[in-house]
Amino acid sequence: MHDLQVLDLQVLGVICVLGVTCYAMRAGGYVLAASMREDGIAARFLRLAPGNLFIAFIVGGCLSGGLAGLVGTAVAIATMAITSKEWAALGAGFGAALAASAIGL
Template sequence: MDDLHLLGAIAVLGLTCYAMRVGGYVLATSLRDDGFVARFLRLAPGNLFIAFIVAGCLSGGLPGLIGTLVALVTMAFTAREWAALGAGFGAALATAALGTS
């Protein structure tokens, strides 16, 4: 593929991306604020975050799962992010160290 074709492909992809963003903005401004779709879209970021977190925790095996549970429990009791992160990482590290020996 020569440079001209490559630049053409990049330009087409850029225009397509821009058109999709503008179309999404136009569509979003035409929605009612109290409709079903608006409520669903307000929930979507949290749902996506949970989906990514669950996939990451499950791919970590038993240490990832135990670290996540310890972090959740620590966060529920202390309401301190750094304490939950430290406890979760520590539990995952301890579980991994115990499982490999």
């Protein structure tokens, strides 16, 4: 029983260290962002980052999903271009990928 208590304390310690580290990184990011000029190159890059990260994460999934994934992606892009609504594009894309997968694409 004593070993289990030591293990529990170690796990709790690791969780606390990770929590403090996460908080410190977030706080540091806010401090750094607040000190940047709004018209600087770093600020312009960071405004583009969400789109770049989205593309980087999505491309792998789209390509590994085969033809059904590509159909879903194309439908999502078309829906987003027409409606400008993220949730409509996501729903249409997932629905198209599901339908394409169900018919064997």
